[in-house]
Amino acid sequence: MANIDFVTPFYNKSYDTSGLLEALSRLTSTEDIAINTVPFGTEDSPLSLFPSIHSKRRDITLICQNEDVFLFKLNYKYSEEGEERSESGKFFVCNYEPFKNVNLAITFEKNTFFRRGLLPIIKSLYPKVHLTFIKHEKLMKLLHAFRERYNSLNLIISRASLKNRFIEKESGSKLVPMVGWPNMELDEALKWADQNDSWFQSIQFRLTEKKTNIAEISFTRQGIVRTNHLYDEVQEFFIKPVCKILFENMEMFGNRSRRDTDSFSARPLAISFSYDQFADPEDNRRFIRVMRHYNKAAVSVLHGNPYIHITISDYFDGSNFDLWMVSPKMITIVPQMKGSVAAIERLVNHIFDSYAEGKIVDYSEVAR
Amino acid sequence: MNSEELMNADIDDFMQTVHAMIGFVNFYLFDGDKWCDREGIKVFQGARLKRFQLNSEGEEQIESDHITPDLCIYLPTKEGVIGEVKRNLPKNRKLWMGAFEQLMKYDNDLLGWPSEDGKVISHDVVLLIHQFRSGPLASFYNDNKDSIVFKKPFAIVGFGRSEDGGKHYYFFKKELGSLSFPYVDKCLDDGVPVPMEILIKKYSTIKLTDDRPPLPYLMYIIWEHVVLPIASENKKFRYLRKKQKIEVLLTIDNIVEVLRKGFSFAVLQSYNDDHQTKTPRRAWVVEACDKFVLGKEAEWVDTKTKNEIKIYFQKYDDTLQHFVKLVTGNIDVDDSQMLLFDI
Numbered sequence: 001m002a003n004i005d006f007v008t009p010f011y012n013k014s015y016d017t018s019g020l021l022e023a024l025s026r027l028t029s030t031e032d033i034a035i036n037t038v039p040f041g042t043e044d045s046p047l048s049l050f051p052s053i054h055s056k057r058r059d060i061t062l063i064c065q066n067e068d069v070f071l072f073k074l075n076y077k078y079s080e081e082g083e084e085r086s087e088s089g090k091f092f093v094c095n096y097e098p099f100k101n102v103n104l105a106i107t108f109e110k111n112t113f114f115r116r117g118l119l120p121i122i123k124s125l126y127p128k129v130h131l132t133f134i135k136h137e138k139l140m141k142l143l144h145a146f147r148e149r150y151n152s153l154n155l156i157i158s159r160a161s162l163k164n165r166f167i168e169k170e171s172g173s174k175l176v177p178m179v180g181w182p183n184m185e186l187d188e189a190l191k192w193a194d195q196n197d198s199w200f201q202s203i204q205f206r207l208t209e210k211k212t213n214i215a216e217i218s219f220t221r222q223g224i225v226r227t228n229h230l231y232d233e234v235q236e237f238f239i240k241p242v243c244k245i246l247f248e249n250m251e252m253f254g255n256r257s258r259r260d261t262d263s264f265s266a267r268p269l270a271i272s273f274s275y276d277q278f279a280d281p282e283d284n285r286r287f288i289r290v291m292r293h294y295n296k297a298a299v300s301v302l303h304g305n306p307y308i309h310i311t312i313s314d315y316f317d318g319s320n321f322d323l324w325m326v327s328p329k330m331i332t333i334v335p336q337m338k339g340s341v342a343a344i345e346r347l348v349n350h351i352f353d354s355y356a357e358g359k360i361v362d363y364s365e366v367a368r
Numbered sequence: 369m370n371s372e373e374l375m376n377a378d379i380d381d382f383m384q385t386v387h388a389m390i391g392f393v394n395f396y397l398f399d400g401d402k403w404c405d406r407e408g409i410k411v412f413q414g415a416r417l418k419r420f421q422l423n424s425e426g427e428e429q430i431e432s433d434h435i436t437p438d439l440c441i442y443l444p445t446k447e448g449v450i451g452e453v454k455r456n457l458p459k460n461r462k463l464w465m466g467a468f469e470q471l472m473k474y475d476n477d478l479l480g481w482p483s484e485d486g487k488v489i490s491h492d493v494v495l496l497i498h499q500f501r502s503g504p505l506a507s508f509y510n511d512n513k514d515s516i517v518f519k520k521p522f523a524i525v526g527f528g529r530s531e532d533g534g535k536h537y538y539f540f541k542k543e544l545g546s547l548s549f550p551y552v553d554k555c556l557d558d559g560v561p562v563p564m565e566i567l568i569k570k571y572s573t574i575k576l577t578d579d580r581p582p583l584p585y586l587m588y589i590i591w592e593h594v595v596l597p598i599a600s601e602n603k604k605f606r607y608l609r610k611k612q613k614i615e616v617l618l619t620i621d622n623i624v625e626v627l628r629k630g631f632s633f634a635v636l637q638s639y640n641d642d643h644q645t646k647t648p649r650r651a652w653v654v655e656a657c658d659k660f661v662l663g664k665e666a667e668w669v670d671t672k673t674k675n676e677i678k679i680y681f682q683k684y685d686d687t688l689q690h691f692v693k694l695v696t697g698n699i700d701v702d703d704s705q706m707l708l709f710d711i
Contacts, residue, residue: 264635266572268568300688303380307536315605315683318596327536327563334573
């Protein structure tokens with residue numbers, strides 16, 4: 001019996017955002033495909049971003065547009081085992097209402113297309129396009145909420161990449177990336193992470209019922225989701241919360257540049273911690289080491305002990321920051337003349353990822 | 369300490385002094401009840417004030433020379449405070465009299481305040497100095513009271529950093545004298561720790577004062593806050609590799625203006641008058657640019673006028689330490705062919 005072509009009719013139809021997401025949900029319930037979804041923030045229109053990609057090795061063209069939904073085709077070349085190969089595929093970009101400037105890039109092409117073609121392009125558009133970061137605590141909450149929804153089923157972590165804080169006698173603590181195939185129940189995996197001072201970078205899990213796989217889902221700290229079933233539920237429990245975080249971060253991090261104000265006044269942010277992070281000089285040294293590893297930036301330490309004052313210049317877009325640690329439970333970030341949303345997000349993500357996670361607040365809330 | 373360590377210590381000393389000035393100014397400027405700056409208070413540097421007095425016929429006689437105190441605070445009550453900040457004192461105590469002679473010049477009626485008639489009803493004279501030196505200086509004053517006489521309220525205020533429970537402060541205490549503003553006088557009598565975290569916005573925005581900054585520090589400020597923003601507008605900026613450069617054309621006046629408006633006391637509600645000396649001084653910026661040229665990081669457009677400069681921006685891992693090494697002679701100047709991106 002000949003295979004039914006569901007792909008061509010799918011691409012030939014015209015969708016608005018909600019129509020597209022519903023159609024994708026139906027697709028995963030009837031076909032054996034996996035959908036990759038990348039939430040990202042941008043103030044630019046997809047029309048100005050994606051078709052601008054034209055080079056010898058990759059090329060994007062617009063196929064069609066309906067309201068805020070765009071369908072693009074990507075052709076790209078890559079090298080494998082010394083041979084030049086080419087691949088092409090299609091992807092949708094749509095605005096995710098009601099979150100202004102939050103978009104989704106979605107494809108159900110092969111995973112190789114996503115990994116080699118689409119995702120690198122989205123990342124290359126940084127800082128115009130920026131992904132978000134999900135704190136470990138939040139990631140766990142999202143997983144637990146999803147688990148609650150399917151509490152009659154088993155949720156097994158099949159693969160996870162983590163960062164582990166490893167303590168060395170001489171040089172203090174080090175962050176060590178790990179990839180594991182734990183095949184553990186969710187609670188067991190979370191307990192292991194807590195006990196080993198680790199946090200998840202990405203997590204792949206399957207929902208099973210009596211040894212039958214219902215769905216295989218993966219979710220990263222940047223909010224990238226892949227699933228082969230239950231797209232509706234994945235939207236509700238993962239995609240929508242990630243889009244909300246993206247939006248809230250853009251609101252929090254936006255309009256912080258000093259040049260945006262008449263009097264060039266500063267609008268600092270603070271990261272507050274629930275316990276002392278800078279209790280002794282070793283903590284200071286560790287933090288300075290972490291910041292020295294901040295890539296694509298100039299990092300100058302003006303004062304390292306007992307308080308910390310560091311300046312950062314972002315080499316993606318020229319944003320500039322002063323960082324201060326003058327109390328044990330807080331880092332203050334002062335954007336200078338230029339402090340873009342993307343640069344602030346990248347800086348905060350680096351601190352969360354490599355040092356410690358805290359709560360981001362406007363400086364005025366903690367300055368008293 | 370080696371030359372780089374000494375330079376870094378000098379930069380740190382300079383910044384401590386800037387923080388201390390900000391802290392002192394805030395005793396007058398900041399309303400702790402409303403948690404905001406008070407309206408109508410003007411803080412400024414580089415003021416050119418002239419001494420005047422009334423002659424026997426009641427006519428004003430204005431001296432031709434002007435004085436330029438480090439810091440002036442003008443209060444809406446038409447009173448003022450003149451502050452002189454000392455980073456260091458000569459080792460030879462006999463030379464300390466020079467500091468008081470300078471202060472005594474401020475102990476006169478002065479013209480040039482931001483009031484309608486350019487005058488104030490009265491003003492205080494304050495010497496702000498690190499607490500390690502404020503005690504000995506106060507002793508010197510007491511030992512020389514015959515020679516050091518102030519008609520106006522005069523005080524020596526010492527400052528230093530302190531820490532308590534992991535929180536960091538600048539501590540201010542009056543070593544001697546009295547000030548007219550009762551709240552400030554009382555605070556400084558007992559000594560008061562000012563938490564650094566409440567002044568972080570000002571520490572971050574006021575990076576330059578009327579005191580000459582260490583040369584590498586000024587170079588780093590110019591690089592990060594004048595050159596880099598322009599370089600980052602170039603579409604090749606994010607792809608720039610080490611040793612690759614982007615040409616940035618600037619005038620000295622432009623550099624001075626960007627730094628003055630964005631990184632000096634001008635960012636506070638302030639008094640800006642054409643007669644004021646601008647911070648940073650043009651001569652300091654020219655010196656910094658001369659050093660960029662010597663370090664093969666720039667070229668004068670016209671070596672005679674030194675008005676315009678082409679700076680070759682490149683990315684450094686640590687901009688401040690790069691210029692510390694350049695100034696202390698601990699860096700190899702790159703003579704290799706520059707790789708310029710087409711602009």
